[in-house]
Amino acid sequence: MIVTRPPMGWNSWNTFAANIDETLIKQIADKMVDEGYLDCGYEYLVIDDCWSEHQRDERGRLVPDHVKFPNGMKALADYVHSKGLKFGIYSCVGNYTCAGYPASFEYEFIDAEIFAEWGIDYLKLDYCYKPQSEEGAKLYRRMGLALANCGRDIVLSACSWGADETHRWIKSTGSHLWRSTGDIFDNFESVKTLYNIQKGIFEYNGQGCFNDMDMLIVGMSGKGHVGCENCCTTEEYRTHFSIWSFFGSPLMIGSDIRNQTPETKAILQNKEVIAVDQDAAYRQPYLLMSNPSGADVWVRHMENGDILFGFFNMGDHEVGFPISFTDLGLNRSTGVVLKLRDLWKGEELGTFEDIFVTGVPAHTSKLIRAKLIKK
Numbered sequence: 001m002i003v004t005r006p007p008m009g010w011n012s013w014n015t016f017a018a019n020i021d022e023t024l025i026k027q028i029a030d031k032m033v034d035e036g037y038l039d040c041g042y043e044y045l046v047i048d049d050c051w052s053e054h055q056r057d058e059r060g061r062l063v064p065d066h067v068k069f070p071n072g073m074k075a076l077a078d079y080v081h082s083k084g085l086k087f088g089i090y091s092c093v094g095n096y097t098c099a100g101y102p103a104s105f106e107y108e109f110i111d112a113e114i115f116a117e118w119g120i121d122y123l124k125l126d127y128c129y130k131p132q133s134e135e136g137a138k139l140y141r142r143m144g145l146a147l148a149n150c151g152r153d154i155v156l157s158a159c160s161w162g163a164d165e166t167h168r169w170i171k172s173t174g175s176h177l178w179r180s181t182g183d184i185f186d187n188f189e190s191v192k193t194l195y196n197i198q199k200g201i202f203e204y205n206g207q208g209c210f211n212d213m214d215m216l217i218v219g220m221s222g223k224g225h226v227g228c229e230n231c232c233t234t235e236e237y238r239t240h241f242s243i244w245s246f247f248g249s250p251l252m253i254g255s256d257i258r259n260q261t262p263e264t265k266a267i268l269q270n271k272e273v274i275a276v277d278q279d280a281a282y283r284q285p286y287l288l289m290s291n292p293s294g295a296d297v298w299v300r301h302m303e304n305g306d307i308l309f310g311f312f313n314m315g316d317h318e319v320g321f322p323i324s325f326t327d328l329g330l331n332r333s334t335g336v337v338l339k340l341r342d343l344w345k346g347e348e349l350g351t352f353e354d355i356f357v358t359g360v361p362a363h364t365s366k367l368i369r370a371k372l373i374k375k
């Protein structure tokens with residue numbers, strides 16, 4: 001199975017942690033469809049940690065928590081599928097999940113079989129309680145093989161947080177996406193940290209195995225489980241979403257979509273920005289300019305021939321950027337001018353020759369898409 005676009009969906013962890021049950025998951029499934037998320041591409045509904053009983057059954061099989069999921073996972077998967085969505089679940093390569101539930105170490109083939117039986121489409125596989133003597137690469141490879149042989153297409157979402165130089169071996173495991181960073185928290189410092197880590201490993205991202213910058217915090221606003229001393233402003237959430245989309249990260253919503261503000265929805269459902277994330281080519285971005293205060297300009301060439309500019313100001317002061325088209329290889333001799341569109345404003349900015357100058361206020365971003373026009 002080959003995954004050609006960064007997966008998109010919703011994951012229970014950021015907001016609900018252990019407080020998950022069948023009613024909640026069904027409500028989320030309904031909202032993903034009724035509120036237009038599925039239409040935008042958010043198709044995976046993923047239950048994170050804390051879904052099982054603390055003991056396997058007598059045949060060594062994982063058992064869904066009887067109180068939280070009284071009808072079991074097959075029935076819930078059927079419901080999720082009936083909505084046109086795909087269904088995801090969670091385990092770990094170690095002996096226990098991060099929250100202390102039974103996990104897949106040396107049960108990989110049994111677990112893959114039951115996940116297939118339940119109709120699971122996506123497995124997030126975490127890295128907690130890994131026996132020290134075991135190599136992480138080997139354990140992800142073992143689950144990769146178990147899934148590839150289970151008779152069902154199941155996306156493998158590795159979650160080793162970039163540990164043990166994950167980027168060096170993850171593509172050998174059969175994982176389709178891999179957490180390239182530690183856990184996200186609901187504040188701008190955390191977004192900045194994950195961005196800085198990504199700057200060191202973005203070259204590894206690409207079709208088949210995407211760098212996963214972690215679940216989105218857009219719209220959490222203090223309501224979740226991932227901390228909030230200085231939760232992000234709407235503008236900062238927009239910057240976070242711009243960065244994830246620019247770098248082609250999977251987009252897994254972490255906030256409660258049952259009660260979203262119009263501002264949050266407008267960020268998560270901006271189709272032009274999502275199209276950036278989902279661009280069919282996923283060409284490697286390159287860094288065009290940087291300002292020492294923490295502001296960068298990146299460029300990505302899009303599948304249809306457009307050029308995309310990502311302006312990310314992580315610093316505390318406004319920065320002005322003069323973009324010389326010569327630096328893009330578009331010397332005057334090419335006879336090319338650029339017709340620019342601001343994707344967040346949804347506005348045409350006009351046609352520019354030789355240079356484009358723009359200011360980027362602190363903590364904000366701009367995504368500007370350019371069409372190449374022959375003069």
Ligand code: GLA
Nearest residue numbers: 013048049098099126159183
């Ligand atoms: C780890 C992962 C998180 C989440 C929790 C669940 O911290 O990185 O994304 O899955 O475990 O316990």
